[in-house]
Amino acid sequence: MNTVTKSLTRTAADATPATPALEAREVEVTYRAGAFAKTVLKGLNVTVNPGEFVCIVGPSGVGKTTLLRCLSGLLRPTAGEVRVVGRTVVAPPEEIAVVFQDYSRSLLPWMNALKNVALPLKGRGVSKAKREAKAREVLATVGLSDAAEKYPWQLSGGMQQRVAIARALAYDARILVMDEPFASVDAQTRFELEDLVLELRDRLGICVVLVTHDIDEAVYLSDRVVVLANSPASVIDTVEIDLPFPRDQIATKSLHEFAEFRGRILGEILHSRAQEK
Amino acid sequence: MKLTNRFLGILAEAWLPVALIVLWWLASAGSTSLYFPPLAEIVSVGVRDITEGPLLSYAAFSLTNLAAGLAIAIVVGVVAGVILGSSQRLRDAVNPYLQFIRSVPQVALVPLIIGALGIGALPKIWSISFACVWPVLLNTIDGVKGIDTALTDFSKSYRLSKRTHVLDMVLPAALPQIVPGVRTALAIGVIVMVVSEIYGADSGLGYYILQSGRNFAVAETWAGTILVGLLGYLLSRLFEIFEHFALRWHRESSAQARRG
Amino acid sequence: MFDNRKFISQVLVGAGLLALWQLAAMSGTMGRDLLPLPLDVFSRLIELPFEARFWSALQLTLASAFLGLCIAAVIGIPLGLIIGANPRVYRATRFLVDLFRSWPIIALMPVLVLLFGASFKMKLIMVVLAALWPILVQSIYGARRVEPTIEDMTLSYGIGGRVKFFEVALPNALPFIMTGLRISTALSVLLSIGVEVLSSVPGIGYEIAIARIDGASAEVIAYVIVSGFLGLTLNQAFAAIERYVLAWHPSVRGETA
Structure with missing residues (x-):
């Protein structure tokens, strides 16, 4: 049941593309509070190619969310730049949809699932009939055909996060940016959602950037893992995860290589921590 | 740099009020309208009646009544609130009457009380305390009712005396609810006072406003009205400062809880 | 479920209060002027609905309170949302809003009587002036209290303009706006009756003042009880509206948010 079928669309993404889908170049972010200034990110480079699944891991508080806000155009970096399909980002770009960690807050409690999903389309001025049809379609994609009329607070945490993912899909984004999307659901639901996202990536040919502090999750999902550490944070390693697709919660995680990747990343993070002290 | 920031902050808040006062001052400067005398005249009349006239003693009369009425309301409201808050059965029995009496618009009773008891200070104090007691009482009940059962269990298992239990456990725990009740009571109290x-x-700020209005001394009426408004503002700011310190532990512990 | 014991205890308390009232009135210590016999008050209460004068007073009080509340809401809600959404405007108006929300508006009455006379119009203006501030303050507060996640979401999904205002900002501020409206409902009745008591503008408050001058204390108490029922009814009606409008809100759903 946890097996993800690999579809043909993946082959197109396998080819090395000319322009990366999303790119951070020498990004630096400094927060100022009065006379105090704190540099959170410095000299940071990340490249995400079309169709790629990239996870960004690092210890809590390292600045993962800050990086993600930069990548999605919610925060202008103090120095350096973020590019989407070669274009410098100055405002949240149309190609990107963000799925927030706090699904209970990013879904609007006064709207049912259907209206929540259709809201970005309404913002674009799509007609009512069209946006509802689209919303129903994407809700079906995430397995929530029956929950369209339910309000977020009538749904379980996992279902709420599915609604949030559906909203991102309705937006027709080419790039899904996810901030610890499965951090507040139980383990079983988490595995289901992980496989759902893998499946959506295959089926729709989108690329996914996912921030997490969970190394297992990162290795399991990714084509590539970007490891952040230190303060100010920078990329200390980029690991190509050449585990076979489709991935499977049990089979993949019992592979010898899986353990190796995991050990390598964990070692790097612990090492950087030890050096800081 | 810090100093300039502070200055800019004050400027951002002050420019509009200052501009409006200046505008009022200039626009009314040559006014011959009966209803809108020059602001300069209002101010000078106000200053005159404060320094030489009766306004200062009137203000003292009003504020003493308010303070006395409010004090009675707080004592009665908190004591009754602790009793009602600790007993579900008592609460059930009086609740409908409580809901009704607090819905009576407080000013409706003013004619009755003053009409029957006369125009001195005491009937005003009664009026104010009768109006102010309900928000204090209802908030205290809510606060006491909502106290964590762990606190009561603690008192029981350590065999604290009733007195210690109420003074050191119940009241502080209910304080975050009691204080907003007193704030509401203060606002209602000022209205009932006026x-x-x-x-x-035959004394007080409301009397000054009324009499000057009846004598068509419009500048005095405006001066009195503005003075009452400024007093209302000042009282609510003072209360905010008091609240800030009284509930410091509450604010900081809940901020701590939010941080997890 | 009907709770027998609770009901009996309530009846007992009611009977006790009545008996106390009866005894106090008969002893005459508080003076008949202040405290009439309960029976006199109840017979007046039963007579009142058959008098045209009563209905006209009730209607005039309700009309000024309701109309004043509506005008205050129409001005206060949009103005508050605009002020709250613009940090510069918010800072420039903060002092003024603070000043007027704590201003005992009733003190303006003598000035307004000079300007407009003791009229329905004057009463209405008083009600609007008093009811405006809680609505305005709460609307400002609601507009400023947007979850950062919601703010990020609207930015990220390019939601702006009218859609953002009607679908996001307004419902987000609604719980606060309802709080403001609830406070203002009580205030508008308070101000209507207060103005009627103090000036000779017709309404419930005026009936109280007139009865008081006539020394008809049973009539005074009867009208005070009527005003209490008026306040209670409005309160209950408002709570019902609030439950309907905010059905999605955790406080209505009975959850601790």
């Missing part, structure tokens, strides 16, 4: 003085008095 109403009671307009209804029937």
Whole structure:
């Protein structure tokens, strides 16, 4: 049941593309509070190619969310730049949809699932009939055909996060940016959602950037893992995860290589921590 | 740099009020309108009546009544609130009457009390305390009712005396609810204070406003009205400062809880 | 479920209060002027609905309170949302809003009587002036209290303009706006009756003042009880509206948010 079928669309993404889908170049972010200034990110480079699944891991508080806000155009970096399909980002770009960690807050409690999903389309001025049809379609994609009329607070945490993912899909984004999307659901639901996202990536040919502090999750999902550490944070390693697709919660995680990747990343993070002290 | 920031902050808040006062001052400067005398005249009349006239003693009369009425309301409201808050059965029995009496618009009772008891200070104090007691009482009940059962269990298992239990556990725990009740009571108290003085008095700020209005001394009426408004503002700011310190532990511990 | 014991205890308390009232009135210590006999008050209460004068007073009080509340809401809600959404405007108006929300508006009555006379119009203006501030303050507060996640979401999904205002900002501020409206409902009745008591503008408050001058204390108490029922009814009606409008809100759903 946890097996993800690999579809043909993946082959197109396998080819090395000319322009990366999303790119951070020498990004630096400094927060100022009065006379105090704190540099959170410095000299940071990340490249995400079309169709790629990239996870960004690092210890809590390292600045993962800050990086993600930069990548999605919610925060202008103090120095350096973020590019989407070669274009410098100055405002949240149309190609990107963000799925927030706090699904209970990013879904609007006064709207049912259907209206929540259709809201970005309404913002674009799509007609009512069209946006509802689209919303129903994407809700079906995430397995929530029956929950369209339910309000977020009538749904379980996992279902709420599915609604949030559906909203991102309705937006027709080419790039899904996810901030610890499965951090507040139980383990079983988490595995289901992980496989759902893998499946959506295959089926729709989108690329996914996912921030997490969970190394297992990162290795399991990714084509590539970007490891952040230190303060100010920078990329200390980029690991190509050449585990076979489709991935499977049990089979993949019992592979010898899986353990190796995991050990390598964990070692790097612990090492950087030890050096800081 | 810090100093300039502070200055800019004050400027951002002050420019509009200052501009409006200047505008009022200039626009009314040559006014011959009966209803809108020059602001300069209002101010000078106000200053005159404060320094030489009766305004200062009137203000003292009003504020003493308010303070006394409020004090009675707080004592009665908190004591009754602790009793009602600790007993579900008592609460059930009186609740419908409580809900009704607090829905009576407080000013409706002013004619009755002052009409029957006369125009002195005491009936005003009664009017104010009768109006102010309900928000204090209801909030205290809510606060006491909502106390964590762990606190009661603690008192029981350590065999704290009733007195210690109420003074050191119940009251502080209910304080975050009691204080907003007192704030509401203060606002209502100021309204009832003014109403009671307009209804029937021979002293007080409301009386000053009413009398000057009846004598068509419009500058005095405006001066009195502005003075009452400024006093209302000042009282609510003072209360905010008091609240800030009284509930410091509450604010900081809940901020701590939010941080997890 | 009907709770027998609770009901009996309530009846007992009611009977006790009545008996106390009866005894106090008969002893005459508080004076008949202040405290009439309960029976006199109840017979007046039963007579009142048959008098045209009563209905006209009730209607005039309700009309000024309701109309004043509506005008205050129409001005206060949009103005508050605009002020709250613009940090510069918010800072420039903060002092003024603070000043007027704590201003005992009833003190303006003598000035307004000079300007407009003791009229329905004057009463209405008083009600609007008093009811405006809680609505305005809460609307400002609601507009400023947007979850950062919601703010990020609207930015990220390019939601702006009218859609953002009607679908996001307004419902987000609604719980606060309802709080403001609830406070203002009580205030508008308070101000209507207060103005009627103090000036000779017709309404419930005026009936109280007139009865008081006539020394008809049973009539005074009867009208005070009527005003209490008026306040209670409005309160209950408002709570019902609030439950309907905010059905999605955790406080209505009975959850601790």
